[in-house]
Each structure stands twice: as structure tokens, then as C-alpha cells.
Amino acid sequence: MQSRNMLTNTKTENSDLILYHTEGCHLCEIAQSLVEQLALSYQHIDICDDEILAERYGISIPVLVMGDKELFWPFDVPQLTDFIRSVV
Incomplete structure (x- = not known):
């Protein structure tokens, strides 16, 4: 649980986190759930809106x-936790 708290405390710093997804992508929904489990602030961008x-x-x-x-x-x-720690 401590690792989650450490990540939550950096929430304002990781607001530049972007999840690229598209509608109807079940893997994208799983990824979104993982990000939300860690209570991370992030942008949710649909790749279909940009060629x-x-x-x-x-x-x-x-x-x-x-x-x-x-x-x-x-x-x-x-792996998500390691990724966030490597860029914050």
C-alpha cells in the first residue's frame, strides 16, 4: 500500500500522463482500470481523433x-508503478 500512497502523492506531478486509447478497445479499458487503481491523474486521448x-x-x-x-x-x-517512478 505504501507504493500506492507514494504515487498518489505525486499526483500533480504526473498529470502529464496520457493514456492513448480508442472506443471499444477492451484492452484500453483494462489499462484505464489499472491507472485508476493507482489513483493517478491522467489524460485520456482517443487516437481516432488524430490521424x-x-x-x-x-x-x-x-x-x-x-x-x-x-x-x-x-x-x-x-510495471505501471515502475514506469511512473522512472519518469517522475
Whole structure:
């Protein structure tokens, strides 16, 4: 539980976390659930609204991005926690 509290305390710092997804993507829903389990602040961006994003991430979603770092699916809570710690 302490790792969750540590991540929650950095909530304002990780508001630049972006979850790239698209409607109807069940893996994206799972990824969103993982992010929300850690009570992280994030942006939720549908790649279908942007041709460049759709081309870049179309076969890779869900993808988490923070700064210049990307975390591609599949990932779990420990991997997500490590990713956040590596960029905060």
C-alpha cells in the first residue's frame, strides 16, 4: 500500500500522463482500470481523433505516455508503478 500512497502523492506531478486509447478497445479499458487503481491523474486521448496518433499507435494501444517515455501494452500494476517512478 505504501507504493500506492507514494504515487498518489505525486499526483500533480504526473498529470502529464496520457493514456492513448480508442472506443471499444477492451484492452484500453483494462489499462484505464489499472491507472485508476493507482489513483493517478491522467489524460485520456482517443487516437481516432488524430490521424498522426492513429498511424503511430493504431496497432499498439493502449499506450501510456509521459514526457518522451512510452509504456506499451501489456503491462500490469507493478510495471505501471515502475514506469511512473522512472519518469517522475
